[in-house]
Amino acid sequence: MAYQQRRGGRPQGARRPHQSRGGRKGPAKKYIHPSKFINKAVAPAEEIAYEATHRFTDFPFGAELQHNISKKGYITPSAIQDQAIPHIVEGRDVIGLANTGTGKTAAFLLPIIERQSGIMLRPSVLVVAPTRELAQQIDEQFREFSRGMQLYSTLIVGGMNIDRQIRELKRRPHLIIGTPGRLKDLIGRRQIQLKNMTTLVLDEADRMLDMGFLPDIRQIVNEMPRERQTLFFSATITPEIEALTKDFLNNPVTVSVRTSETSEHVEQDVIEARDKGHKIDLLTEMLEQDHYEKVLVFGETKYGVQRLSDHLDNRGIPSVAIHGNKNQSQRSKALKLFKDEKVRVLVATDVAARGLDIPNVSHVINFDTPQTYEDYVHRIGRTGRGGAKGHAHTFIDAR
Numbered sequence: 001m002a003y004q005q006r007r008g009g010r011p012q013g014a015r016r017p018h019q020s021r022g023g024r025k026g027p028a029k030k031y032i033h034p035s036k037f038i039n040k041a042v043a044p045a046e047e048i049a050y051e052a053t054h055r056f057t058d059f060p061f062g063a064e065l066q067h068n069i070s071k072k073g074y075i076t077p078s079a080i081q082d083q084a085i086p087h088i089v090e091g092r093d094v095i096g097l098a099n100t101g102t103g104k105t106a107a108f109l110l111p112i113i114e115r116q117s118g119i120m121l122r123p124s125v126l127v128v129a130p131t132r133e134l135a136q137q138i139d140e141q142f143r144e145f146s147r148g149m150q151l152y153s154t155l156i157v158g159g160m161n162i163d164r165q166i167r168e169l170k171r172r173p174h175l176i177i178g179t180p181g182r183l184k185d186l187i188g189r190r191q192i193q194l195k196n197m198t199t200l201v202l203d204e205a206d207r208m209l210d211m212g213f214l215p216d217i218r219q220i221v222n223e224m225p226r227e228r229q230t231l232f233f234s235a236t237i238t239p240e241i242e243a244l245t246k247d248f249l250n251n252p253v254t255v256s257v258r259t260s261e262t263s264e265h266v267e268q269d270v271i272e273a274r275d276k277g278h279k280i281d282l283l284t285e286m287l288e289q290d291h292y293e294k295v296l297v298f299g300e301t302k303y304g305v306q307r308l309s310d311h312l313d314n315r316g317i318p319s320v321a322i323h324g325n326k327n328q329s330q331r332s333k334a335l336k337l338f339k340d341e342k343v344r345v346l347v348a349t350d351v352a353a354r355g356l357d358i359p360n361v362s363h364v365i366n367f368d369t370p371q372t373y374e375d376y377v378h379r380i381g382r383t384g385r386g387g388a389k390g391h392a393h394t395f396i397d398a399r
């Protein structure tokens with residue numbers, strides 16, 4: 001093996017890696033001991049599978065929706081679906097404590113879709129999500145689940161043509177799915193009327209708070225009728241989140257299916273490298289191997305991420321990048337190429353990769369060390385999903 005790799009166990013007497021940032025300005029990087037990046041995966045076989053108490057056919061969904069659920073390949077409800085759907089069907093407000101990858105999207109979409117058929121007052125449902133990509137994924141799932149049911153949705157996100165969104169809104173879609181900034185903009189222009197809406201979904205509320213959207217969300221929620229159903233999803237519950245649920249929800253039921261914060265199915269390693277050039281050489285060598293099937297590489301800066309992706313491309317490893325300097329259509333295009341497995345490598349910043357649901361990622365590579373251990377856990381959570389074994393490699397400075 002050309003690159004040095006240490007496997008398993010805690011490195012004995014590991015010294016603190018160099019912290020020099022080559023004279024670069026900016027906040028000092030928080031030191032994270034390399035032992036945190038090393039962990040043998042627990043065999044997925046040891047996982048106790050969730051035993052659903054319902055089948056999809058137990059839910060009061062019409063034939064068309066049942067057909068679309070099975071066409072999508074869903075056989076049994078996931079834990080959040082199993083536990084939340086009955087309450088949502090009943091009309092209760094629900095707090096869903098669930099991360100991405102648990103099936104929370106279908107948990108709220110399915111009962112909403114069922115209720116939409118035949119509704120005259122439109123639009124009646126507003127779904128608010130933190131990122132454009134997440135909003136887009138919700139919209140895609142809505143379209144798949146409602147196929148053949150004559151239900152319509154409009155995606156209201158920034159970075160896309162606003163006139164087209166206004167035209168679509170005039171056709172009175174059943175669902176509006178959007179991100180806080182653009183939603184607020186169109187509500188301000190009186191293109192979206194909230195006073196007749198019956199249902200509000202706040203997805204990844206904790207992320208929206210982290211991203212500073214609280215004032216926008218409050219403004220949006222204040223314009224909605226008090227008499228409504230509110231579905232509130234968050235991966236974490238902090239005092240701030242709890243306070244919000246008190247303000248926004250009425251006698252809610254809480255359903256918690258949070259998975260543990262460490263990714264137990266992910267085989268974790270560190271790779272020592274002398275400098276950036278060495279890291280690129282090692283990364284290229286790794287990516288030339290066939291078992292690196294679908295690889296998500298994390299970098300720290302927008303420029304660094306783009307440069308690294310170009311570099312890999314030049315070395316004959318087709319790669320795409322997503323980061324904040326790309327516009328929405330460039331980001332969607334890159335993401336689609338990666339999701340459809342037209343390219344094997346996606347290089348991303350933490351922010352750009354937030355909330356993305358990318359199935360079957362075989363490896364996560366931390367080209368730049370994450371700023372915090374939480375970021376690390378978040379990054380590596382993109383692999384090893386659904387009981388599959390994933391791999392994470394983190395570059396650290398050679399001693």
Ligand code: AMP
Nearest residue numbers: 074076077078100101102103104105357
């Ligand atoms: P989500 O947490 O909603 O982002 O969903 C994560 C992934 O799991 C998506 O690719 C879904 O299509 C998939 N999924 C959700 N529910 C089920 C289910 N009951 N059976 C199989 N796959 C599912």
